[in-house]
Amino acid sequence: MVGLHAGWTLSECESPAFDTTFYPNLEESGEFRNLTTLGWKMSMTQGGSLAMKIGLSNEYDSLASDDTEKNDFRYYLSQVWGL
DSSP states (O other), X not given: OEEEEEEOOOSSSEEEXXXXXXXXXXXXXXXXXXXXXXXXXXXXXXXXXXXXXXXXXXXXXXTOOTTSOSEEEEEEEEEEEOO
């Protein structure tokens, strides 16, 4: 497994983040799974305890069965509450 996380704080209220994780198949050469997420978090309160997060995620599986797609794109909008 190999992964990368990159985050950036633009301001007190906004921060984008990028994550990717690569899972190679050690038994079959050339087969792998990859999870990638790109998100943007925007604070809605002064302390940052309430925020909104919008993003895109992709799951790629080279061993996906014939009746499914190898790429699975998803987008999301969520409300985040931190203590």
